[in-house]
Amino acid sequence: MNPQAKEHYTNLLADVYSWMSGDISQKSEEAKQYLLSAGIPEGKGRSAIDLGAGYGIHAKALVELGYDVTAVDFSDKLLDELKHNVPAAVVVNADITEYEFTYKPDIVLCMGDTLTHLDSTETAGKLIRKIAAALPEGGMFFSSWRELSAELQGESRFIPVKSDNSRILTCFLEYTSEEYVTVHDLLYRNVSGKWEFSSGSYNKLRLASSMASDMLKYSGFEIFSAVCKKGMEHFACKKI
Secondary structure: OOHHHHHHHHHOHHHOHHHHHOOHHHHHHHHHHHHHHOOOOOOOOOEEEEEOOOOOHHHHHHHHOOOEEEEEEOOHHHHHHHHHHOOOOEEEEOOOOOOOOOOOOOEEEEOOOOHHHOOOHHHHHHHHHHHHHHOOOOOEEEEEEEOOOOOOOHHHHEEEEEEOOOEEEEEEEEEOOOOEEEEEEEEEEEEOOEEEEEEEEEEEEOOOHHHHHHHHHHOOEEEEEEEEEOOEEEEEEEEO
């Protein structure tokens, strides 16, 4: 995992991530419908590993589909929320690049921009190959990320993420190299009637869908579904 991203989540985003992302029941239902539309098999008797599980959106969806789920994330804060949201999941606190697969799962997920939080495209490729090695033939891998390979210009680089009466979160994108975009998160919180400001930034991979496709095919995956949902690329793959 990119050390900058780890620090950024620990110091800023973890506290507001579930608020920013949305109601767990609604988001997990959306995740479940996507997985079903992409052809995920019945979960009874099968296992799944959710890498970068956050507060449990996909772990909850998988448990509801009948899977035995292991949820992996580095954030204590988000894992505490996940334990509450998905009591049936086995929770592992680990950097996903260092996580060792102790059994062959039927499904592996790496959703919600987790891949682009790695420190390089080389690391992303290594993780994909590690996942491929852990899966049995016919095992499935689901991934999603925001496509940032095309550089945004002017005001389009400012993204209003979410706001309510107590919090305002805005994001600014700075294209610093061909491989990275620097993400600046600007957070205002209303504390006892006064607005307090905090901010942080980290480098995020500009992972083009064509590059991800090449990585997956090189690692022995067949991509059987590729769709864009709310600005996020979603790839569903099968090990061949």
